[in-house]
Amino acid sequence: MPSVVTRAAEGMQGRGSGQVGDAPDDPGRAAPRLFDLVSRRLAEDSSITGDVADTVLEALGAPPDSSGAPPTCTGIFIRAIRVRGFRGIGPEAVLELPPGPGLTLVVGRNGSGKSSFAEAAELALTGHNRRWSGRSSVWREGWRNLHDGGESHIELELTATGSAGLLTVTRQWPDGADLADGAWTMRRDGSLPADFAAQDWAPALELYRPFLSYSELGALVDGRPSDLFDALHRLLGLDDLTAAQERTRTRRLELERAARQCKDQRQVLLADLESIADERAVRVAGLLREAQPDLPEIGRELAGARHDPAGAAALQAIMRLRLPDAAEVDAAAGVLDDRLAALARHSTGDTEAELRVLDLLRRARAHTHAGGEVSCPLCGQGTLDQRWQRDADAQIARLTERAAALTAAHDELDEALRRVRELVRPVPSELDPSALDGSGVDTGPARWTWSVWAAAGGEACPPDAPCAGTPRGDRLRGAHADALRCLTVLQRSARKELDRLDAAWTPLMPRIAAWMQDASGVAAAEPELRTVKRAEEWLKSAAAGLRDERMTPLADHARRIWRGLRQQSNVDLGVVRLQGTAGATRKVLLDVTVDDAGATALGVMSQGELHALGLALFLPRATVPESPFGFVVIDDPVQAMDPAKVDGLAQVLAAVARSGRQVVVFTHDERLAEAVRRLRLGATVLDVQRRERSVVEVRVGQDPVRRYLDDANALLRTRQLPKAIATELVVTCCRSAVEAAALARARAQLLADGVDHREVQRRVDAARTTREKVSLAVFGEPNLVDDLNDLLDRDAPWAKSVLGDVAAGAHIRIGRSGGELLSGTRKLIAWLNR
Template sequence: MPDPTLFGLVARQLADHPPKEADAAELVFAAFEGSDTLTAVLSGATASAATKPRTTAPTLAGTFLTSIEVEGFRGIGPPVTLKLPPGPGLTLVVGRNGSGKSSLAEALEMLLTGANQRWVGRPRVWVEGWRNLHQQPPKITASFGVEGRPSTLKVTRTWPDAADVSGSVLTIDGKKTTLAEKGWDEALRRYPPLLSHNELGRILEGKPTDLYDALASILGLADIAAAEGLLRNARLAAERQVKDQQAAATRLTAALQTVDDERAHAVRIALSGKTWDLAAVEKVVAGGLAAVEEHTALRTLRELSTLPVIDRAQVREVTARLREVNDELGRIGGSDAAAARDTAVLLEQALKVHAPHEGLDCPVCGTAGVLTYEWRVQANQRITELRAQASSVDEVHRRAAEIAAQARRLIGSPPPVFGDAPLVGVDVAAADAQWRRWTSPPVGDDPLAFATHLDTVAPDLIAATAAVRSAANAELERREDRWRPMQQQLSAWLPDARAAETQRAQLPRLKAAEAWLKDAHESLRNQRFQPIAGEVQRNWEELRQSSSVQLGDLRLEGTGSSNLRRLTLDVSIDGENGSALGVMSQGELNCLALSLFLPRASMPESPFRFLVIDDPVQAMDPVKVEGLARVLNRVARERQVLVFTHDDRLPDAVRRLEMSATIIEVFRREGSVVELVPVLDPVTRYIDDAMAVAQSKHLPDEARRVVPGFCRNALEAACAEAVTRRMFRDGSTQSEIETVLKEPTKLTTWLALALFNDSTRAGDVMQWLSERMPDAVTVVRLANRGSHDKISGDMVSLVRAAEKLGKRIRETHGASSN
């Protein structure tokens, strides 16, 4: 899922300044949601990314560290548990080099990432010592307080015997799983809460693109580059597909020009426009004859190849019936029935003459006035009688007429297609001649002559028609042989062509979406980076202290796909512009690296409410250590900050600045036994040590002598604390404070500096004490003698008096002298 904050910026900018092409905005949204969504939107397979209900990645609950338990890993042998107060606050874990403190930090890094920055770019030998020789097998467990969860979340990483460092098993609450299932893998990548000693040194040592990429990742800026890349790739793919299919269409068109076929011609026309008429091409390829115009050579050939052939069996049947009826007519030709029929016919003809001309003379003999009405009645009566006698002859003549009509129906007109046959190279002259013979039967009603005509001409006509059909089929097959390969090529090309046309239609939207995002890239990046840039400036101002290097604007330049992408740092040295990395000391570079890391790890979107920093004090001068303490204290108001350090200056600065912090000291004993001891302030620690010895029974005199030494250390620490606080409140710099703290050489000069703000007044100390704190005189005298003389008396009372004096000095003389 895209970074929610960045996605909101994109949505607002799209609303205020939409792309030029309609619906291009939905492609921008889809590109941020990923390749699958963009593909689905482009294909129309899903609802618009801009209008469909949006889903966002579930928000991970805020998480604090409550404990880290380590055994068998690096410098830690038997199990040791670092318990931490959950919630915001500052915890310092202090120890000498080799005490095991960094092993704790690296164990947490190994637990959460499965790797260690300490080993990056190092020879194999650096990795091989990851198992502790005194304890096997390794096991790392961290407990986390999760907001909204009543019980702690326990994450454990273990290694089977002889397993390589990469062969670990991760469990969460006892269930074998991965951090990805918890949803932490992406959060760890975007908002890494761990800063190792090695990574701190490398933050600014890598290529310019490395720091850009690190910041881009947590700000979600990689999502811009990824979305821009998806749109660019989609546009290039569309252009490539259109170009490829256009080239294929050009090759097909050239090949079609060599094919003498109406279908080829129709496809060439369909492909000749700026956009292809793929529907027409598909119709031609799939539709056969119906796909081309009505009057074409193909249709002519198809008609010639399917010419109707005279039914030889029907001809034989008709000619047989004609001969049969001819024989019957011959048999009845001289019979009485025939005569009666002829007479009836003659009378019927006479009646036709009489009907309009009643009373005329007889047309045969000329007798006047004989064709009267009475004659007509008599004639009709006679016709009826004659027809009855001639009925059998009538039936024969009726059948003869019926058979003759059936025979004439066999004789149709010559096929009209014969007129177009020469245009397609088919010779129909012989067939046409036979059709003319066939359509010229004998005149009259002689059945025998008709039968002879059919019998004679039909075989020749059938043979001529078959020859025409054969020639037409041969020509069709020749044309099909030439068309079929083109048809196959077109069939194979059509799916790609349709996809290319779809892509062609999408290109304006893709170009508009890509152009919009390219133009908006810098604005979106600057809006997203602005909060971090401000925090970096704030951190640097606190960390740099007396540094002459002033940090100006921070800018992310270039894009995620550019080799010129980088974080640009504008700096000035004593008012003169300069190059940041070229003029800064190592301590200043570390301060700058911390300034960049802290805002990055403290993003509001991060579920990790804890930060773990290993040895950040390296190469820092005292004033920058104080600045570091201030920065860590400020961050710790909202985050749980855990710092591992070997440098006592950081806890000293925390105490001096009266900051609330948990301080834990790490000690490593024989056999890789690591102990964690809560650290009190130096004054209290020395007093506790003195009291522990003083309260011991049967203590030898030699051992009793250390009690005044502890008391002296406690009083000197109280004086140093009081002087530091007073000078700090008066506005002195850390270097000035350190210079003054180098002046005292013995307890009375320390007391003079604390009491009078003047180390040279050591001679006035005892008088001041005797007037105001008489019990303290003995304490100071004994503390000065220390272990050089035998000590007698009540040691516990001595320690109580030292504690009282130390408290008086810290509370009364740490105030400002103004």
């Protein structure tokens, strides 16, 4: 059941109506749902596009699905209130109520315990009592009854339509427990008790609050201006409108905040990118400066399509430069030294002259082969004989061997030089300083030493040329060592520069990636932002009109009730408007007129009129069709009301009851019950009486005249009561019956004659004695007692005798028995009502 009540409250989209009109049985009608009003307005506004309309309706929330609510959510009536040990009630007392539509008056003098029933019912459902709100702790601490201070409990029996049946809500406190403690349970008919889910009932109890105490009546009007505004705002579903505005505003702020943060982050990134000498940063910064940055291109930069900037590439190229290993250079230098030494050994003397001699000897020897001894072909004088030939052959052999050794030494040196040239590379282009402009890396030393190393390779000597210029191993080793040292220094500087570039660039990469993701989201949300802004603007412009539309039925209902309550008041209630907005300065404007002149409610209304106005504002809220509660409980609404308004109150309450509500009114003022009887409105009257030690009894109330006569008859039938005491008590009951009959006759006759209610009450208050009250009933004036005696002497001497006995019997002994007096009293009352 609690979840059903919650659904009824949460499903309320602002539907309010009146239940009481000028005609007693005017049921009122429900106002259109807020969702329907907004949908209609959106459809009528040609400037609103479909996406804006959808955004507005989505912010407002889907319309309530009443078909999904179980039938147990409606028609909740009070069947009985059982109380023990709470406030003015000691031993358990039961207030049984007709569980359905109708008016029930619970009457009793002050202190009888009647209000304890009302407070108990409110506490059982809501967990607190508005009458105690804002009061000192004494009010809350005195909740236990003084005469039955042990275990306390409240049991509220409810009935609901549908399958819910009987529901019993129980609050039970063991001895010594605080008010906030104890057990709070609910039991369905035929089931075991379960914890009462107060949080499920709370929304409906707050929205359609069915309880109203006397202290709340005035507070509805002259309390905090915002309280009534908030109550009406919630009831009309305008909180849903405010929530819709807040949702669109919140979404707009979210989107704008995201766009603003994205823009701010872009500026921070630009500043950081511009602070580093990195072409990657330069390229990305250039892209970010564009009005609409090219996000795919930025993504490609981050993905590595153009990952390394030119400076970084040159530095990376320097890092890849390599020189031969020192051991390899040393080995090549050693071989070179050996080949140079070998060549030096084989190059002693005039090598060119020896080669020419060898050539001449070979030719001369070839000449001698032509035949025998021959003359020298050069000088013609000497003879190239056999001895010369032998000497020539020996010398040719010697010179040939020496030439072969020299040639071999040259070949070996050429091979050594080839190996050196394989080790030595020309100065690489990577050492070109122009590639590293602005990087702070100096390639000069490395470039110069590399050029020395490159020159150390030299050129191979021709076989017949001196090798004085051939590079030696120590020169090769020294050049290599210098080049290696400078290259190492250069590469160390390049590594530091690369690290510096990466130290600045690398942290920027995830930031740029995150910004790109945010920027993509912002770009994708731009259409939504435009739509949300338009939706918010529409809701703001439409809010006032929608509020007036929603308020009109409720205000009309309140005015109808006020017309029923005002009863001759010259104060008329006009437009009821909500001013301000939820969460800000807000109040309910009550336009009243006094004799057709405008005024403010608080300035011109009496306390009774303010209470009546409070009731006029309460009943429409409590009786809207959507409320799951079929009952309203009102405690002491009659106080401070003048007699005319009591009649109006009786008529209004009866009309509410006829419209299908269970109206339970607690009052100590007999005027309301008297008005109900006189106006024949039909009501159940329950009389609450409190005996000694907080024993509270409830019985069905009767016409006071009949009740007093029945009490007198009961006293006469009580055998245990001494006769003298019984007679005295019977006389008192008979006098009360005559006075009640006289006042009832007087009120009815005077009002029927058109006498103003206030004047009727003045005359009733002026009638202090029994004879004055009978005079008021007979002549309409209380001060015509002599005329009354003359009338009785002339027309009904017996009536004068009975009147004299009931008026003075409590003070002097009368000459008739109690039974005779009771019979005469009945006859006198019948004569008064003729």
